[in-house]
Amino acid sequence: MLQVAVIGCGMTPFGEHYGKSLRSLVEDAYLGAVKSVDKGFDPQEIQAVWYGTLASSWASFPIPDFTGLRELPVSRLENACATGSDAFRNACFSVMAGAYDVVLVIGAEKMNDEPCQSLWDYQAMENWNIGRSMPGVFALRATRHMYQFGTKREQLAMVSVKNHHNGSLNTRAHFRFETTVEKVVGSRMIAYPLGLLDCCPMTDGAAAAIICRADIARKYTDAPVQVAGLGLATDTSFGAMTDEQLVGFPTTTKAAREAYRMAKLEPKDVDVAELHDCFTITELVSYEDLGFCPKGEGGKFVEDGRASLEGDMPVNPSGGLLAKGHPTGATGVAQIVEIFEQLRGQSGKRQVPAAEVGLTHNLGVAPEGSVGLVTIMRRSR
Amino acid sequence: MLQVAVIGCGMTPFGEHYGKSLRSLVEDAYLGAVKSVDKGFDPQEIQAVWYGTLASSWASFPIPDFTGLRELPVSRLENACATGSDAFRNACFSVMAGAYDVVLVIGAEKMNDEPCQSLWDYQAMENWNIGRSMPGVFALRATRHMYQFGTKREQLAMVSVKNHHNGSLNTRAHFRFETTVEKVVGSRMIAYPLGLLDCCPMTDGAAAAIICRADIARKYTDAPVQVAGLGLATDTSFGAMTDEQLVGFPTTTKAAREAYRMAKLEPKDVDVAELHDCFTITELVSYEDLGFCPKGEGGKFVEDGRASLEGDMPVNPSGGLLAKGHPTGATGVAQIVEIFEQLRGQSGKRQVPAAEVGLTHNLGVAPEGSVGLVTIMRRSR
Numbered sequence: 184m185l186q187v188a189v190i191g192c193g194m195t196p197f198g199e200h201y202g203k204s205l206r207s208l209v210e211d212a213y214l215g216a217v218k219s220v221d222k223g224f225d226p227q228e229i230q231a232v233w234y235g236t237l238a239s240s241w242a243s244f245p246i247p248d249f250t251g252l253r254e255l256p257v258s259r260l261e262n263a264c265a266t267g268s269d270a271f272r273n274a275c276f277s278v279m280a281g282a283y284d285v286v287l288v289i290g291a292e293k294m295n296d297e298p299c300q301s302l303w304d305y306q307a308m309e310n311w312n313i314g315r316s317m318p319g320v321f322a323l324r325a326t327r328h329m330y331q332f333g334t335k336r337e338q339l340a341m342v343s344v345k346n347h348h349n350g351s352l353n354t355r356a357h358f359r360f361e362t363t364v365e366k367v368v369g370s371r372m373i374a375y376p377l378g379l380l381d382c383c384p385m386t387d388g389a390a391a392a393i394i395c396r397a398d399i400a401r402k403y404t405d406a407p408v409q410v411a412g413l414g415l416a417t418d419t420s421f422g423a424m425t426d427e428q429l430v431g432f433p434t435t436t437k438a439a440r441e442a443y444r445m446a447k448l449e450p451k452d453v454d455v456a457e458l459h460d461c462f463t464i465t466e467l468v469s470y471e472d473l474g475f476c477p478k479g480e481g482g483k484f485v486e487d488g489r490a491s492l493e494g495d496m497p498v499n500p501s502g503g504l505l506a507k508g509h510p511t512g513a514t515g516v517a518q519i520v521e522i523f524e525q526l527r528g529q530s531g532k533r534q535v536p537a538a539e540v541g542l543t544h545n546l547g548v549a550p551e552g553s554v555g556l557v558t559i560m561r562r563s564r
Numbered sequence: 565m566l567q568v569a570v571i572g573c574g575m576t577p578f579g580e581h582y583g584k585s586l587r588s589l590v591e592d593a594y595l596g597a598v599k600s601v602d603k604g605f606d607p608q609e610i611q612a613v614w615y616g617t618l619a620s621s622w623a624s625f626p627i628p629d630f631t632g633l634r635e636l637p638v639s640r641l642e643n644a645c646a647t648g649s650d651a652f653r654n655a656c657f658s659v660m661a662g663a664y665d666v667v668l669v670i671g672a673e674k675m676n677d678e679p680c681q682s683l684w685d686y687q688a689m690e691n692w693n694i695g696r697s698m699p700g701v702f703a704l705r706a707t708r709h710m711y712q713f714g715t716k717r718e719q720l721a722m723v724s725v726k727n728h729h730n731g732s733l734n735t736r737a738h739f740r741f742e743t744t745v746e747k748v749v750g751s752r753m754i755a756y757p758l759g760l761l762d763c764c765p766m767t768d769g770a771a772a773a774i775i776c777r778a779d780i781a782r783k784y785t786d787a788p789v790q791v792a793g794l795g796l797a798t799d800t801s802f803g804a805m806t807d808e809q810l811v812g813f814p815t816t817t818k819a820a821r822e823a824y825r826m827a828k829l830e831p832k833d834v835d836v837a838e839l840h841d842c843f844t845i846t847e848l849v850s851y852e853d854l855g856f857c858p859k860g861e862g863g864k865f866v867e868d869g870r871a872s873l874e875g876d877m878p879v880n881p882s883g884g885l886l887a888k889g890h891p892t893g894a895t896g897v898a899q900i901v902e903i904f905e906q907l908r909g910q911s912g913k914r915q916v917p918a919a920e921v922g923l924t925h926n927l928g929v930a931p932e933g934s935v936g937l938v939t940i941m942r943r944s945r
Contacts, residue, residue: 184662242644243798244933254818256796257935258650262640263623269639273654279661281565282794413663415612415637417624437635552625554638
C-alpha cells in the first residue's frame with residue numbers, strides 16, 4: 184500500500200451564504216487549497232477529483248465548471264453526515280492503489296438554500312410528529328446516558344461552552360460568541376434535555392484538500408501531513424436498537440478500531456481531535472466510543488477540562504459543528520483542514536501545542552441506519 | 565498496484581417491479597452473486613461494500629438492513645448514469661490499495677416508484693419546455709451526425725433491432741420482443757429523429773458483483789475475471805458545446821483512453837462490449853468514441869453487422885439499455901455481470917464465441933455536465 188500525504192487545504196468561512204452560489208463556495212475552497220501549497224502548485228497536476236455533497240447538487244457534473252478542471256475523473260460521494268470524509272477516504276484509496284499521484288477532494292453544502300432546504304422540510308414533515316427529528320434522536324441518547332451513568336445536564340452544556348470558546352478564536356467559524364453553562368442550560372428547549380445551544384446550526388460552506396503520494400509530497404511542501412488511518416462502518420439504526428446503541432454509536436467504535444489498526448496507533452497517541460458534535464451529547468458519547476475515556480465517563484472527561492484547548496486531549500479546537508457549523512458535505516473535509524493546520528502549527532490562538540497525531544470523526548444517524556468514519560493523520564518528520 | 569478479480573455476479577430480472585421493494589431487489593441481486601461463486605462463498609468474508617444508487621435511497625444506510633451485513637464499511641456512490649460503474653471503480657481502488665481483500669458492489673434503482681419518480685417529474689418540468697428532455701439532448705446529436713456524416717435514420721434503427729434481438733434471448737431483459745427497421749422508424753415520434761423504439765425504457769432492478777484480490781481469487785473459482793482497466797472522465801456539457809461534443813462524447817474518449825492505457829490494450833483487442841445505448845444514437849456514436857471504428861462511420865459499422873452477435877465486435881449481447889433496461893444505479897453493475905458471464909462462457913443463446921476481453925461503458929449527460937466511464941475486463945488464463 185502506497186502512503187498518502189495531505190499537501191494543501193482550503194475552506195470558506197462557514198456561515199449563512201445566501202449571497203454566494205455553490206460555485207463560488209467551491210471555487211473559494213479549491214483556490215484556497217491550491218494557494219496553501221507552500222512551494223507552489225500548478226492545478227494541472229491534479230489527476231482526479233472526489234466531490235462530496237449530500238444534496239446541494241448531483242453527480243460529478245459541477246466540478247469541471249466550478250473549478251475549470253476539464254475532463255478529469257470525478258466521483259461524487261454521498262454518505263449522510265460522513266459525506267465529506269468518505270470522499271476523502273475514497274480519494275486516499277485511489278492514491279494508495281497507485282491509480283493517481285495527485286488528487287483533489289472537495290466537500291460542499293448550501294444547507295440554507297434549495298435543493299437542500301426542501302429535503303430538510305420533507306424529512307421534518309415525515310418524522311417530526313413521532314419525535315424522530317434529529318434533536319429528538321440524539322436527545323434519547325442523552326436521557327439514557329444521564330439515567331445509566333449519572334451524566335449531568337451541566338456536563339452536556341460544558342461541551343457547548345468549550346466549543347463556542349474555541350469557535351470565538353476561529354475566524355472561519357459560523358458562531359463566534361462565548362457562552363456559559365447557565366446560558367446553555369437556559370436556552371430554548373428543543374428536545375429534552377437538549378436546548379438550542381446544544382444543537383449545531385444550519386451552515387453553508389465548502390472545504391478542499393489536495394493529497395498526493397507521500398513519496399512525492401516534499402516536492403510541494405516541507406511539512407506534509409501523512410494519512411495514517413481510515414475507518415468506516417455502517418449499521419442499522421432504530422431497526423435493532425440495543426442498550427449499546429442507546430449509550431453509544433457502535434459504528435464509531437468499529438470505524439475507530441479499523442483506523443487505529445491501520446495507523447498502528449492507540450487512542451492515547453492522539454494529540455488533537457475534531458469530533459462530530461452535531462449535538463453536545465454526541466461529542467460526550469464519542470469521547471467514550473473513540474477510547475479517550477471509558478464508557479460512561481464522558482461527562483467527567485469534559486468537566487475535568489481534558490477536552491479543552493489546554494487539556495491533555497483537546498477536542499474540536501475549530502469550534503466543532505456546534506460553533507464552526509455543519510454544512511454536511513463540507514464538514515468532514517473541514518475537519519481534515521483543521522487537523523492539517525494543527526499538525527503544522529498554523530492554528531494561531533487555538534493552536535494545540537506540539538500536536539503530532541490528529542483524528543477526525545464523523546457520525547451519521549437516521550431512522551434508516553447509522554454511519555461512523557474516523558481518519559487519523561500524523562505530522563511527517 | 566494489486567490486481568483485482570471478479571469472482572461472482574448476480575442480478576434481478578430487469579423490468580417494472582412495483583411488486584418488489586428496493587430491499588427485495590438488492591437482496592435478490594446480492595444473494596445471486598453469493599450463490600454464483602463456484603466453490604462456495606461465506607458472506608462473512610465480505611469486508612466492505614460499495615453501493616450505487618442515483619436516487620432510490622440515500623447514504624449507505626440501507627445496506628446492513630437489506631443484506632444482513634452489519635457494521636461493515638459501506639460507501640454510497642452517485643454519478644448520474646455512471647453510478648453503478650463508479651461504485652465498482654471505487655471498490656476496485658480499495659482492493660488495489662490493499663485496504664480490503666473481498667468487497668461487494670451493489671447497484672440498484674426503482675425508476676418507476678418514489679423517490680425517483682418525483683425527480684424525473686421535476687427535471688422534466690424544469691427542462692422540457694425548452695427541449696432539454698433527455699431524448700431532446702440526444703436527438704440533437706443524431707441530427708448533427710446525420711448532417712455531418714450522412715448517417716441514415718435506418719442505421720439508427722438497426723441499433724434498436726439488434727439490441728431487441730439480443731434482449732429476446734435474455735431472460736433477464738425488460739423487453740423480450742423482436743422488432744424491425746420499419747417498426748422503429750415508424751414508432752411514435754419522441755424527439756426527431758428518435759422514435760419510441762430508439763429510447764430505453766424506465767426500468768427497475770438491481771445487480772451485484774463480488775470482487776477480491778486476484779491472488780486469492782482461485783480460492784473461490786477456477787474462472788475469475790480480471791479487472792484490467794478503469795477510466796472515468798467528467799466535463800462541462802452545454803456550457804461549452806463544440807463541434808466535437810455534438811458528434812461525440814469527449815468524456816467517453818477520455819475515459820476509454822485511460823482504461824485502455826491501464827489495461828495495456830487497444831480497441832481491436834476487445835471481443836465483446838456492453839455500451840451505454842440509452843438511445844440508438846448513443847450506441848452508434850460510442851462505437852466511434854471507443855475506437856471500434858473511425859469517427860463518422862458508426863452507421864456503416866452497425867449496418868455491416870459488425871456489432872451483431874455474429875459480428876467481429878458484438879455490442880450489447882444482453883440487449884443493452886434499449887431492451888434489457890436502464891435502472892440507473894444498477895446499469896453499470898449489470899454490464900459487469902454480462903461481461904463476467906460472457907468471458908466465462910455462461911451466456912447461453914447470446915454467447916459471444918471465445919471472448920477473452922470485454923468492455924463496459926457508461927455515459928451520463930445533463931445540462932450541467934457529462935460523465936463517461938469505461939471498464940475493461942479479461943478472462944484469467
